[in-house]
Amino acid sequence: MLKFLKIFCASMIASALAFSVAAKEPECTFSATEVYERIADNIVKIISFSIDQHRVLERVRPGIGSGIEIEPGLILTNYHVVQGAKLIGASTNDWAFEAQFLGGDPVLDLALLRVPFYERNFVAPEFGAYNDLDVGQRAYVLGYPLGVGLTLSEGLVSGLDRQIPLNTLSWTTRYIQTDAAVSPGSSGGALLDDCGRIIGLVSMISSHPQAENMGYALPIDSIMPLVGEIEEKGYVSRPWHGLYGQMMTPLIATLLLTDPASVPEGFMVETVEPGSAAEKIGIKGGFLPVMWGFSEILIGGDVITHVNGQPIRSREDALKTVGALEVGDVISLTVWRDGVSLELQAELEERRNFESDLWVNGQR
Template sequence: MNNNFNNDDWNSQSQYNFNYDNQGYYKEIVVQPRKKRGGRFITYLSLVLVTSLVTSFAVGGVMYSNFSRQLDSQVNSLKQAAVTQTSSDGGSSPTKLSTATDNVKATNLFSTGTGELTVAQIAKKVGPSIVGIKMSVPNTRQSPFYSSRSSTSDSEGSGIIFTEDGYIITNYHVVQYADPKNGAANTALTVYLPDKREAKAKFIGGDSENDLAVIKIDLTNLPAAELGDSSEVEVGDPAVAIGNPLGMEFAGSVTYGVISALNRQLKTGDNSLTLIQTDAAINPGNSGGALVNKKGQVIGINSAKISVEGIEGLGFAIPMNTAKPIVDQLKTYGYVKGKPLIGISAQEVTAEISRMYDLPVGVYISEVTQGGAAEAAGIQKGDVLVKLDVSKIESMADLDAVKKNHKAGDTVSAVVSRDGKEVTLSITFSEDK
């Protein structure tokens, strides 16, 4: 059995393109479906986490999407409609897409019934609660010809003030390198308020699985946003997005549209999120900003968009009813209580990797956390996890699916492959703090 493989081997054999910036930081994964018969071109699809990158490398990151069948159908139909038609003189001209929202936007998006606001009124109500967030990450470059050089790389996103004493909701990917567990102790967070004030912020807690984080500034009497009930949202309802596209240069930008769909299942990395879809324009820098209903209540946290040439109006937000319980725990404890933790670092063994390295398909254990649940159960570096709680494990997504069905303190069986033999162990999940 040959367990000697490196990340370069691993990535080069994947079905995805792994792109890195000039600093060597992970930048994006682009899904590359196989070329279809009949000479059709390969289509590149990516789900972009909308953080504005101020310098050359992508701190916020870009992740690929694994669309649900329903979303696949919508994207394909949009692409089909965008195919150019041959004009009568032999040239070609693009087909103009017309949607029901064109007529709505041409008149008045919002009615003026009881409790309902115009776009201008929503902007005045919610705008003061939307802040800009800059994350500054220190870098040190080593050179054989010069002494080490230090620099700082910045990324910008948005946030929502939700308490008068300075607690702010944002996306985890906006502030992830300020999380102490990511090892960037000198990472600085700066918050820019609509009234032109600036304040240093402290990282309170984050949940990478749900892409949510809470930070805090030491100011009082701040305008807290009114949080709404996302379960009351219906497809076709008007929606307003407020944030900082492309960073602070366009701070407080307001775009409007409708709720395009609910309960969209999108996969980002190893996590699957249930999101609200909207055609309100969402761009890099809008991450962590507000998606607002016609009453001026925040019903979603803008997080991502579909990035496909020729496709627009596919933005996504985390529903407030999903975010609020998580945010409350992050504010109180700094983490989400009861989440199970195994205590491993791992990589997937695909069918192709399995053939190359004579390993079973599963999850390869590259590191075991000292004092963690995996170490206590007897799991070792170099093991391949093939089964957990009677479920077959072929990917990190399979592993996460099992964990979501359990809480800290639960005990399950685990089967690992070690030196060509299967070993059955018992593992008790610890708490992920």
């Protein structure tokens, strides 16, 4: 049940140019065994059963994944692990229950499950912070790869701030890259630091034929603020700007066959979702496909230089601006198009989930 994907050229280039990184001095003195023992009871095996309506034989399709019991009876996992499931089971070495699907977020690939909680000694897991991570520090993956027993693999935090092209909001999400072994079934498992703290939810590996040991986890501190909303409403409410793209760079500007100095800093729009606020006010996406390493980008679209009067000079600016938006906001945009600066306004509706949110090139 693990999604496979091709990652952005930037990640591929970074990997190709990467050199050997010495492990960071551990913050804790825990051995791998001690890390395992601190968190093993919180890691859950997930089995799901879905029905393929397009088949006559072998219509029941089983799936396997992992989960993290973050509160008594409350399990966090990946949405794709239980997507479309008619029956979900959760188990450890000590218990096994049918699990109730409480809700999820396909955009970030999150799901919450509930199992009955019987009287036992539950120890809440500890969480680490993304901003405290360093490339080169020790990391562990704990889950149920291929559905076998609970398995611990060891490696490093081999990259930070990775962008994965899953959906039109992917550019707003930072992933942790690790070379610790990740396999189908590891989805929903825990990425741990050397203190046994959960630092990420294991979500995917690269399927590029030349990729080796490239697993990705969503930072746990970007997930936990959403848990209450998913548990209460069954979904995550977010404003629908409908934009996908990346920051304009001098190198990309040269592809436009123009003087890079004449192209302003800003967010280069590649794709505009139909029906979104961006489409309604006429934002234009890219139209010229260009191979950018192993990936394809679309150039020639609008460049957003300001939002509500604030300049967008870096991805940090863009992330901060988007993170502050709420459903119902009316925002002002300054857009550069063919050498002309335009002023536009948009009202943000609530974004609905799309079936394509989880799918990349027909694979997951």
